[in-house]
Every structure is written in structure tokens, then in C-alpha cells.
Amino acid sequence: MEEALEKEFIDNLNTHQNIAHKICRLYTNDKSSHKDLFQEITIQLWKAYPKFRGDAKFSTWMYRVALNTAITLYRKQKRRVKTSDIEAFNFKIKAEYYDDTIxxxxxxxxxxxxxxxxxxxxxxxxxxxxxxxxxxxxxxxxxxxxxxxxxxxxxxxxxxxxxx
Incomplete structure (x- = not known):
């Protein structure tokens, strides 16, 4: 059951990860911060995923979680933000980076x-x-x-x- 849930989550995240990257671009100024915020959004999505009921589309739910995560971290910017290590979650997600020089x-x-x-x-x-x-x-x-x-x-x- 856990393995099926994880596969479903990874498939959804891979399909819609551009949402998180765009939010990261709005709320960060450099690649390192972008990467950190993307990691934190991914972790928060995974933590909340078991509670995702499917009342809304995955992408709409993802927007809400990602925006809330970005806004929360943005507001705490003056303090050192504690993030979790994504390696602990063992996700195999191919990151596609948004080209900001277009x-x-x-x-x-x-x-x-x-x-x-x-x-x-x-x-x-x-x-x-x-x-x-x-x-x-x-x-x-x-x-x-x-x-x-x-x-x-x-x-x-x-x-x-x-x-x-």
C-alpha cells in the first residue's frame, strides 16, 4: 500500500513539478534558494499527500501546498529556515530546471x-x-x-x- 502511494505521488509530482519550480522562481533570487525551496515544497507535499482526498485536482491542491510553503518560508526569511534532507525520503525525481534566460x-x-x-x-x-x-x-x-x-x-x- 505504502509503495503504491509513493509511486502515485512521484508520478503526480513528476507531471506537475513545473508548478513548484515556477513558485520557487517567484519567491527566490538564486539557484541555491530555488533548490532549497523546491526541496521543502516536495517534502511538504509528501507529508500532506496521505490526506489528499481528491476533492480538487492534484495540480490545484499542489498550488495551495506549494504557495503556503513558499509564503511561510518567505516570511521566516530573516531567521534560518530548517529544511529536511530530501535524501531521507528516497524519491527518484528527475528535476527539470526552468531556464531563466529566455x-x-x-x-x-x-x-x-x-x-x-x-x-x-x-x-x-x-x-x-x-x-x-x-x-x-x-x-x-x-x-x-x-x-x-x-x-x-x-x-x-x-x-x-x-x-x-
């Missing part, structure tokens, strides 16, 4: 997004992932109307940051 415009957009607060970052991330407002509201734990209003305000903020 376009200068993408770098500018990410720099602007990093200036936003934690919730606004998460909102923009989900919006850029083509999530509908129902999924965004479920992931962030806010109403659909609130998600729409916040997104419009965030778009205005980003325009001001990018075009001062």
Missing part, C-alpha cells in the same frame, strides 16, 4: 511581480497559469468576486511598476 521581458515582469505582497504574487502566478477565478479563489481561500477585484488592482499596480 527573454528580458520575462525577467522584467518577474521583477515587478516580486515587488508585490505575498498574496498578490500568488494571485498573479495563478492568473498567469491560466487558472480561472473559481480555481484561484479555491486555492487562495477567497471569494471569486474578491479574486477578480484583487486581480484588477494588481494589474494596475504592475502597470505602474513597469511604466513609472
Amino acid at each position: 527573454e528580458e521581458n520575462l525577467k522584467l515582469m518577474y521583477a515587478a511581480i516580486k515587488e508585490l505582497n505575498d498574496i498578490d504574487k500568488a494571485l498573479v502566478f495563478l492568473y498567469l497559469e491560466d487558472r480561472n477565478y473559481k480555481e484561484i479563489s479555491a486555492t487562495l481561500g477567497i471569494s471569486e468576486v474578491n479574486a477578480r477585484v484583487k486581480m484588477n488592482r494588481v494589474k494596475t499596480k504592475l502597470k505602474k511598476i513597469l511604466n513609472p
Whole structure:
């Protein structure tokens, strides 16, 4: 049973790991921090996986766990963050690293997004992932109307940051 659960988890994680890498890119500034955050997200996902009921899609659940992990670690950034060693979990996951040298415009957009607060970052991330407002509201734990209003305000903020 445990082996089947682990295989299912690894298959899901391998399929959707780009979600975690994109979140890591938003909340970190260097490859080492990116790797550390990805490791911590993976561990938190594994710890929570037995409680995953399948009420939502795996990717939606993964967004929520990954964003909560990133925000929690980001807020504790001034203190030394204790992470678990991923080798202890024996996962065989082929990491696919996101190429951050693709376009200068993408770098500018990410720099602007990093200036936003934690919730606004998460909102923009989900919006850029083509999530509908129902999924965004479920992931962030806010109403659909609130998600729409916040997104419009965030778009205005980003325009001001990018075009001062």
C-alpha cells in the first residue's frame, strides 16, 4: 500500500513539478534558494499527500501546498529556515530546471511581480497559469468576486511598476 502511494505521488509530482519550480522562481533570487525551496515544497507535499482526498485536482491542491510553503518560508526569511534532507525520503525525481534566460521581458515582469505582497504574487502566478477565478479563489481561500477585484488592482499596480 505504502509503495503504491509513493509511486502515485512521484508520478503526480513528476507531471506537475513545473508548478513548484515556477513558485520557487517567484519567491527566490538564486539557484541555491530555488533548490532549497523546491526541496521543502516536495517534502511538504509528501507529508500532506496521505490526506489528499481528491476533492480538487492534484495540480490545484499542489498550488495551495506549494504557495503556503513558499509564503511561510518567505516570511521566516530573516531567521534560518530548517529544511529536511530530501535524501531521507528516497524519491527518484528527475528535476527539470526552468531556464531563466529566455527573454528580458520575462525577467522584467518577474521583477515587478516580486515587488508585490505575498498574496498578490500568488494571485498573479495563478492568473498567469491560466487558472480561472473559481480555481484561484479555491486555492487562495477567497471569494471569486474578491479574486477578480484583487486581480484588477494588481494589474494596475504592475502597470505602474513597469511604466513609472
